[in-house]
Amino acid sequence: MLTETNQTTPHRWAVLGVLCAGLLMVGMDLTVLHVAVPTISRQLLPSGSELLWIVDSYALTVAAGLITCGTLGDRFGRKRMLMAGFVVFGLASAAAALSVAPGQLIAARAALGVGGAMIMASTPAIIKAVFPDDRERSVAIGLWTAANSVGVSVGPLLGGLLIEHFWWGSVFLVNVTIVVLAVFGGALLVPESRNARPGRWDAVSAGMSAVGLGTVVYAFQQLGEHDGSQPVAWIPAILGMVLLIGFVVRQRRISHPLLDVAQFADRRFSLSALCILGCYGAYTALLFLLTQRFQLLEGSSPLGAGLALVPLALANAGGAAVAPRFAARWGRRPGLSGGLLLCALALAAFALFGATGNYAALVAAGLGSGAVMTLGSDAILGVAKPERAGEAGAVQETSFSLGAGLGLAVLGTVLSVVYRSDFAPVPGASAQEWDTARSSLGAATEVATRTGGRVGEALRGAAEHAFDAGFAIATGSAAVVLALLGGLAWRGLRESGRRGH
Numbered sequence: 001m002l003t004e005t006n007q008t009t010p011h012r013w014a015v016l017g018v019l020c021a022g023l024l025m026v027g028m029d030l031t032v033l034h035v036a037v038p039t040i041s042r043q044l045l046p047s048g049s050e051l052l053w054i055v056d057s058y059a060l061t062v063a064a065g066l067i068t069c070g071t072l073g074d075r076f077g078r079k080r081m082l083m084a085g086f087v088v089f090g091l092a093s094a095a096a097a098l099s100v101a102p103g104q105l106i107a108a109r110a111a112l113g114v115g116g117a118m119i120m121a122s123t124p125a126i127i128k129a130v131f132p133d134d135r136e137r138s139v140a141i142g143l144w145t146a147a148n149s150v151g152v153s154v155g156p157l158l159g160g161l162l163i164e165h166f167w168w169g170s171v172f173l174v175n176v177t178i179v180v181l182a183v184f185g186g187a188l189l190v191p192e193s194r195n196a197r198p199g200r201w202d203a204v205s206a207g208m209s210a211v212g213l214g215t216v217v218y219a220f221q222q223l224g225e226h227d228g229s230q231p232v233a234w235i236p237a238i239l240g241m242v243l244l245i246g247f248v249v250r251q252r253r254i255s256h257p258l259l260d261v262a263q264f265a266d267r268r269f270s271l272s273a274l275c276i277l278g279c280y281g282a283y284t285a286l287l288f289l290l291t292q293r294f295q296l297l298e299g300s301s302p303l304g305a306g307l308a309l310v311p312l313a314l315a316n317a318g319g320a321a322v323a324p325r326f327a328a329r330w331g332r333r334p335g336l337s338g339g340l341l342l343c344a345l346a347l348a349a350f351a352l353f354g355a356t357g358n359y360a361a362l363v364a365a366g367l368g369s370g371a372v373m374t375l376g377s378d379a380i381l382g383v384a385k386p387e388r389a390g391e392a393g394a395v396q397e398t399s400f401s402l403g404a405g406l407g408l409a410v411l412g413t414v415l416s417v418v419y420r421s422d423f424a425p426v427p428g429a430s431a432q433e434w435d436t437a438r439s440s441l442g443a444a445t446e447v448a449t450r451t452g453g454r455v456g457e458a459l460r461g462a463a464e465h466a467f468d469a470g471f472a473i474a475t476g477s478a479a480v481v482l483a484l485l486g487g488l489a490w491r492g493l494r495e496s497g498r499r500g501h
Helices: 012-031 037-044 048-076 078-097 102-130 134-165 170-189 203-223 231-253 261-265 267-296 302-308 310-330 332-353 359-383 386-422 431-437 441-451 453-492 494-499
Strands: none
Touching (some): 012 078, 012 102, 012 134, 012 267, 037 102, 048 078, 048 102, 048 203, 078 102, 078 170, 102 134, 134 267, 134 310, 203 231, 231 261, 261 267, 267 302, 267 310, 267 332, 267 359, 267 386, 267 441, 302 310, 310 332, 310 359, 332 453, 359 386, 386 453, 431 441, 431 453, 441 453
C-alpha cells in the first residue's frame, strides 16, 4: 500500500490506463443522452419536469458528492472508493438501460452520479500517489484529462450510433462492459493509498457541502426553464448559498475540517479551479447547443450530429496531450492563459460567423479547452499537500462538474431569453402555434412540421433566425468571460511563470 511517500509504482502507466477508462465512461454519460432525448420523450412519455431530471440528475449528483467522496477516499482508501464507484456505476447503468418509466430512469441516473462522484474524486489522488515525479505527473494528467474530455465529446457520437441501430437503453450498456474491464484491471494494478493520519470525519460538513452544491446547481438549471422571478429558481439558490457559506465558516472553525479552505489562499489553486470551471462550462454548453442545432435545424440524424463534433473531440484530446510539453518548455502560465484566449477567439468566431461549416472554430475550441483542463488540473494537484490529495482532486472535479451544470444552465438561459424575444410574428400562424413555437427550438420544429406549407416554412425560418441570434449572444458572452479569465490567469500566475508553476 502507498501511504504519502515518494514511492514509484512500477506499472504506473497501466494504472493510468484503468483510471482513464473510468474517466472516459464518466465523461460519456454527461453527454450521451443529448441525442437520445427525442427518442426517450416518445417512448417513456415523461413530463417536462421529468425530462429535465432525466438529463440533469446525473451531473447534479456528481457535483454534490465529490467533496464528500474525496475526503472519504483519503480516510478509508482511494482504491476502495474507486472500486466501489465502478461497481455502483455498472449496476446503475444496467438499471438505466432496463428502465420502463421516467421515475426509474431518474433514479438510475442519480445512482450513476453517485458512482461517478466516487470514481472522479478518487482518480486525481491516485495519480498523485503513483506519479510522484512532477514531469511524469504532468503527462499523466494530460492523458487523463484527454480521456475525460474525449468521453464528453464522443458521448453524442456514440449515442447517435447506438440509437440508430438499437433501442435507447443501449447507450448505458456500453458502461457495463467498461466497468467489468476496469474492475478487473483495478483489482490487479491500482495500489491502495490513503491519508496516514486522517482526522475525524465530519458528517455535518459533508451534508452541508452536498446539499449546498446540489441546490445551487439545481437553481441555475431551473433558471433555464422558468422565469427568474419565480420561487422555484431563487429559493434553492438562496438555500444553497447559505449552506455553502455556512460550510466554509464551519471548516475554518473546526479542528478537523472536511475541506482545507486555506488551500484557496494559494492563487495557483484558486485561479486554476476558476479557469477549469469557466472553460469546461463553455465547452460542455457548446457541445449541447451544437448538437441541438445540427439535429433540429440542419436535419442531421443523431449519428450525423455526433460525427459533426468529431473535430472538436479530436482537437480537445490533442490539446490535452500537447499541453504538458508546452508547459515544460514555456511555463504553465502562458499555456493556461493562452488556452483560455484561444477558446475565447473560437467562441467569438461562432458568434460572428455562425456554427455551420465553422471547422476552424471547432478545432480552436477543442485545442484551447484541452490545454486549460490539463494545465489547470495539474496546477491544483501540484499545489495540494500529499495527505489531502483526495480533497484537492474533489475540488478539481467539482470545478468540472459545476462547470458542466452551470455552463449549460447559464448559456442555455441566455439563448432561451433571446430566442423568445427575437421570435418574429408569423403571418398565417395562430396565436397558439406561434406561442408554442417560441417556447423552444424543439417545439418550433414540431409545430412547423405539423403545420406544413408556407406557414410551416415561415415558422421554421423564424425559429432558425431566433436560435442563431441567441446562439451568437450566448457564445459571444462566453467569449468575453473566457478572455477575462485568460487575462486574470496571466496576471495572477505571473510570480511563478518562470518555472511553469
